[in-house]
Amino acid sequence: MSDSSRIIDGKAFAEKLRAKIAEQVAFLKEKHGFTPGLAVVLVGEDPASKVYVRNKGEQTKAAGMASFEYKLPDTTSQAEMLALIDKLNKDPNVNGILCQLPVPKQIDPQAIINAIDPDKDVDGFHVVNAGKLATGGEGLVPCTPYGCLLLLKDRLGDLAGKHAVVIGRSNIVGKPMAQLLLNESCTVTIAHSKTKDLPDEVRRADIVVAAVGRPEMVKGDWIKEGATVIDVGINRIEVNGKGKLVGDVEYATALPRAAGITPVPGGVGPMTIGLLLRNTLVAACRQRGVKLPD
């Protein structure tokens, strides 16, 4: 097996996903006369957040959807933010609502997230969507773990019976990832900072999902021969005085052992906005009572 065939190209997958979404959106416009719409709310001037929001807006429009951007000053009160959410909840042209995090400290992010109509919560962070994911209901799933799942299914097909180890237990990635893999009938182990023998846990895994945010903490020689590795980490480190992005997995040593591995950058990262658009599409179809186009 060549090294290049082991690399899971999230960038290429995300491009195909977005192209397909654009077709589905075009179909909805033509056959059902509506355009899915995504509202993104940005509070303050965080430079990274501004870049994300701009990218989201551009990709939303590129998929043929309506993009609504709300840029609020960093003095915005929680009440003002909640009033905007309420307006967007009631707007039938807005099918998805995303509040870019972090928000300034006068605003409680959980209060904002739980104020969004769960049916429009395209980030999948609302407590009702977390509950639906935990109990097998049909909600909206957080974008990053959902993207990881699509990459795994694309590579491996049926995941039933595979032993998956998820490293990290955040509400945004680790915990929903474990739920998704359990729903696919994997045997799932959730490991984290208190896990006693992480190398041993990883060695047993057919599927490794690393989401801890610590550069190259998962060593290549922990990876079982033929395992599939999804690296959610994006860590900026300095090498010879130059900045470099690395994942949570020691890529160079893991690559020859893995049957499939996502690089950083170019693996999981590009998937997230694609899944945001997909969630918006799904939400729009549900809200309009229309079947999701094939």
Place this chain on the structure above:
Amino acid sequence: MSDSSRIIDGKAFAEKLRAKIAEQVAFLKEKHGFTPGLAVVLVGEDPASKVYVRNKGEQTKAAGMASFEYKLPDTTSQAEMLALIDKLNKDPNVNGILCQLPVPKQIDPQAIINAIDPDKDVDGFHVVNAGKLATGGEGLVPCTPYGCLLLLKDRLGDLAGKHAVVIGRSNIVGKPMAQLLLNESCTVTIAHSKTKDLPDEVRRADIVVAAVGRPEMVKGDWIKEGATVIDVGINRIEVNGKGKLVGDVEYATALPRAAGITPVPGGVGPMTIGLLLRNTLVAACRQRGVKLPD
């Protein structure tokens, strides 16, 4: 270690728990002038359900709480059931609401569960409570896994770093149990019918929680020496023409290997109503804005 010292006596623990709850209820009555109340709704004539409901009512009253019982005919419509739930949601003397399952087939149990005010959902089955458990929020936790957790903490103290294997992935036991153990910083593996090598998974576990409903399917020689075993199964089998209750674990062979093990009956079973009373107490204190008495 003697065999008797290995036995985790859920019956005795539950009695202590209920006695403590009775003290807390008495304190609330005296110092804050209110009595926590639990409403139990039974639809139809299922004999087992009638026994459960009677037991719940008796134990509720024995703890000094108010018990409200609603026995509806098996022809009750979903609309009538929802109207009753709505009335109970609005009644300030009712702090907890439980609908005894199963319900007749004209009623959708999920619709009933999600109609209960999450703050009064003492079964912990509402999607909002599942979401809170999944994301670390302060909700109400399903009684059976909560009881298992109390038995484990009583026996083992701090659970952080222990490797726990939960067998079974129901919404009522397996999945919330895994969340609770993860919140205690265990490394958690969820195994189920699709798991490839269950004996191997169990052999690695410091804590085994079996919740599959298959008589003695977990063999004693799978249990690691010194592990703690919580057996949630209650299965009726026939031995020499006589009915007998057994768990999901082969008790006789597991007992000499385990440092602690719950018998069936007398282990997990008696805990459930105790935790229902505890949830009602907690719900009442939250609704009244009163600190839970020590």
